[in-house]
Amino acid sequence: MSKHHIVLVPGLFGFAKLGGIDYFMHVEEALAQRFLERGERCEFVLVASPPTGSIVYRTQVLMDTIQQSCSDDAGAIHLVGHSTGGLDIRLLASPSTWPDLPDWFDRVRTVTSIATPHYGTPLAYFLTTMAGTRLLEALSLMTFATLRAGGPPLTILAPLIAALGRADHLLGLEIRPLERTTELLVRFLEQEGQTEIREWFEGIHGDQGAIIQLTPESMDIFNVGVEDNPDLRYGCVATRMPPPAPWRLAGGLRSPISALSATIFSTLYLGAGRTSKIYPPPNPAPEVREHLEEQLGVGFSNGLNDGLVPTASMIWGDLLWAGTADHLDVLGHFRGDADSGHTDWLVSGAGFREEDFDEVMDAIAEFQLDGK
Numbered sequence: 001m002s003k004h005h006i007v008l009v010p011g012l013f014g015f016a017k018l019g020g021i022d023y024f025m026h027v028e029e030a031l032a033q034r035f036l037e038r039g040e041r042c043e044f045v046l047v048a049s050p051p052t053g054s055i056v057y058r059t060q061v062l063m064d065t066i067q068q069s070c071s072d073d074a075g076a077i078h079l080v081g082h083s084t085g086g087l088d089i090r091l092l093a094s095p096s097t098w099p100d101l102p103d104w105f106d107r108v109r110t111v112t113s114i115a116t117p118h119y120g121t122p123l124a125y126f127l128t129t130m131a132g133t134r135l136l137e138a139l140s141l142m143t144f145a146t147l148r149a150g151g152p153p154l155t156i157l158a159p160l161i162a163a164l165g166r167a168d169h170l171l172g173l174e175i176r177p178l179e180r181t182t183e184l185l186v187r188f189l190e191q192e193g194q195t196e197i198r199e200w201f202e203g204i205h206g207d208q209g210a211i212i213q214l215t216p217e218s219m220d221i222f223n224v225g226v227e228d229n230p231d232l233r234y235g236c237v238a239t240r241m242p243p244p245a246p247w248r249l250a251g252g253l254r255s256p257i258s259a260l261s262a263t264i265f266s267t268l269y270l271g272a273g274r275t276s277k278i279y280p281p282p283n284p285a286p287e288v289r290e291h292l293e294e295q296l297g298v299g300f301s302n303g304l305n306d307g308l309v310p311t312a313s314m315i316w317g318d319l320l321w322a323g324t325a326d327h328l329d330v331l332g333h334f335r336g337d338a339d340s341g342h343t344d345w346l347v348s349g350a351g352f353r354e355e356d357f358d359e360v361m362d363a364i365a366e367f368q369l370d371g372k
Helices: 025-037 055-070 085-093 103-107 123-127 130-149 154-166 175-191 195-206 209-213 216-225 246-252 256-272 286-296 354-369
Strands: 004-009 042-046 077-082 108-114 233-240 318-324
Touching: 004 025, 004 055, 004 085, 025 042, 025 354, 042 055, 055 085, 055 103, 055 209, 077 085, 085 108, 103 108, 108 354, 123 130, 123 209, 123 256, 130 154, 130 175, 130 195, 130 256, 154 175, 154 256, 175 195, 209 216, 233 286, 233 354, 286 318, 318 354
Parallel strands: 004 042, 004 077, 077 108, 108 233, 233 318
Antiparallel strands: none
């Protein structure tokens, strides 16, 4: 029996595996269980995408990875992209992208995007600034340090705390304290022998093409040039968060580091909610909008977002699942019980739980196996 190949593509500032931490660990475990329950075999292909490289470059890495991992058998291929990774898989699947299609191309069956900015994100304007890039670098490194080493000393985070404390608005962050924070975090992690972090960090500084490409203006061009493949099925997962509020975040603030993460989330949320007046996401079709509002439990508006991406920008193909979650919850990175293995990477107060994650994984697995 041929096995299914599930190709997992990380988003901006993401990774496949880094210092022993697997970005898609919970997704792999959940989908493998569901395929097994249906009597189907599957294997996972993790794509080591450049963290902030251009979408074209990231897609070439994706193409090469599939060629190396999936070209030797006849199993179906399912593409799953989180955040910017969803744009990579759309570009790969577009029949006009490649002049010579590889032999395995006709084995691709599904294209699933998770919290992907198909129409861009207003936050990209902020991220194109040095302060914006440094803020996400610091958040990513702080998260990794917490998962790997139990968290950095607060003295390392002091410059970041000071920068956020002095910022009156989203674009008011000072660059020097952010650079100081990232420098101290890298040194702290290198003391733990995490040389991969330095390579990941250098990749961010060396190529930031995707950050520019995620603006609504750039995605307007992307969507004109990248067409859907009529032979494939496209599905999406959409997320949204209520506006950050102290009472909602209080339950997750177990430490000063959690409080800092919550502050950063609030800053990012405000930026993601600033809808472009010239290039707003299109209104969903009436039936999609009704389904979206039913699942989200709120009226639809362009201001809805998950802390990084507007909810309206995530709609592409069939709506598989929509609900209250931050940008990373739907990958299994949420606050779980002590024995669940789930750890919250971004303190947002979403209240996302195991049963919600199970619903997301059920929907994706059903979509992939439907019509197999």
